[in-house]
Amino acid sequence: MSDTASEPVMSDAQFQRLSAIIYERSGIHFPDNKKYVLESRLSRRLQEMEIDDYDQYIMFLSTGPYRDDEFQEMFNKITINETSFFRNEPQLEVFEKQFLPKILEARSTVKRLRIWSAACSTGEEPFTMAIQIHRSLGLRLADWRIEILGTDISEKALEVAQRGHYTDYAVRTTPALVKSRYFKQEGSQWVLDPQIRSMVNFEVHNLKDRVAAKRFGRWDVIFCRNVMIYFDDQMRESLLNSFAEQLADDGVLFIGHSETLRGLKTPFEAISIPQGFCYQKVQKPGLKLT
Ligand SMILES: C[S@@+](CC[C@H](N)C(=O)[O-])C[C@H]1O[C@@H](n2cnc3c(N)ncnc32)[C@H](O)[C@@H]1O
Incomplete structure (x- = not known):
């Protein structure tokens, strides 16, 4: 993907597949009205990987030798690690x-x-x-x-x-x-x-x-x-x-x-x-x- 390429767009069907995979693996639930959250968190990952569209990313997540490694990378993007000493x-x-x-x-x-x-x-x-x-x-x-x-x-x-x-x-x-x-x-x-x-x-x-x-x-x-x-x-x-x-x-x-x-x-x-x-x-x- 070139620097000038626009951000990949996530279709509703791709969102459904991705959110099902994420839920199945981690229990993290992205309701339909949070598609924009998933899209904004994952678009950077797709850019890092120089992948153009979410179908390719879904393939990468579902098959192949780097599947588990990619899950880790994905969780790092989609979860919030906010914490502090003596929180609350x-x-x-x-x-x-x-x-x-x-x-x-x-x-x-x-x-x-x-x-x-x-x-x-x-x-x-x-x-x-x-x-x-x-x-x-x-x-x-x-x-x-x-x-x-x-x-x-x-x-x-x-x-x-x-x-x-x-x-x-x-x-x-x-x-x-x-x-x-x-x-x-x-x-x-x-x-x-x-x-x-x-x-x-x-x-x-x-x-x-x-x-x-x-x-x-x-x-x-x-x-x-x-x-x-x-x-x-x-x-x-x-x-x-x-x-x-x-x-x-x-x-x-x-x-x-x-x-x-x-x-x-x-x-x-x-x-x-x-x-x-x-x-x-x-x-x-x-x-x-x-
Ligand atoms: C907001 S932090 C909370 C940290 C700490 N418990 C606190 O309250 O300050 C949420 C953490 O949950 C982790 N997390 C999300 N889904 C998880 C899962 N299915 N299993 C284990 N950890 C998970 C994230 O990686 C993240 O570090």
Whole structure:
């Protein structure tokens, strides 16, 4: 495609095929009125690949040796990796001040705590929890086995997470004391404390893949924030049911502040804490948070 060539146009039929492929692979749902969003996000990819039309791109995505690699490239274009350290601080306070002391008490015999940050993007979310646990346990941390896993569909986002170097933008909602205690400034970068980095592992995982999720075992806490907005109800229900299977009976699920489980058939009930956006399994003897 020459520099002067016009942007490829996506027909309705091409949109239907592409959105079906994307949904099938990831659960990300592009309703008909969001065709322009998909088109604007993918047109750059077609230009990079010097492909003229969406039929060729669909072929490339559906067949051939680079199919899986291209899916990764495509997800990098169509998903939003927006995140930050201490994103939605009031909710994180609920986690740290109300839930964490209780679950630590409940696990004080086994001294093992397992937390999953599902769709963690570039790692700020699970690292925030690592900081909260570090400062809550203090010297007692050495006696505990803390397992925090951050997963995302995007390999590129996880590469950033693994590096642990962040820009001003990533720490824009981070309290000053936390910045001075847990980061070192190197030029324009905020370098995360190596001890905090070592508390979190990262793995590529597609939330559509319920079977693969089983290998993670049981979690005490699941954070799944700001990704369900991209899914339809069917995918949300399926995901939430798999979370329920994987969450300890007294565990808690935290979701994004603009998300809700209302109207979905799930085994979760809301915990009524303002700003908490958190859920426990129905009819299970959960930790009393209120
Ligand atoms: C807006 S970010 C949310 C990051 C973080 N949880 C937060 O709230 O700050 C959404 C993330 O979901 C990921 N994502 C989208 N679809 C996914 C899927 N099917 N499986 C796993 N991750 C997915 C994207 O790659 C992106 O990093």
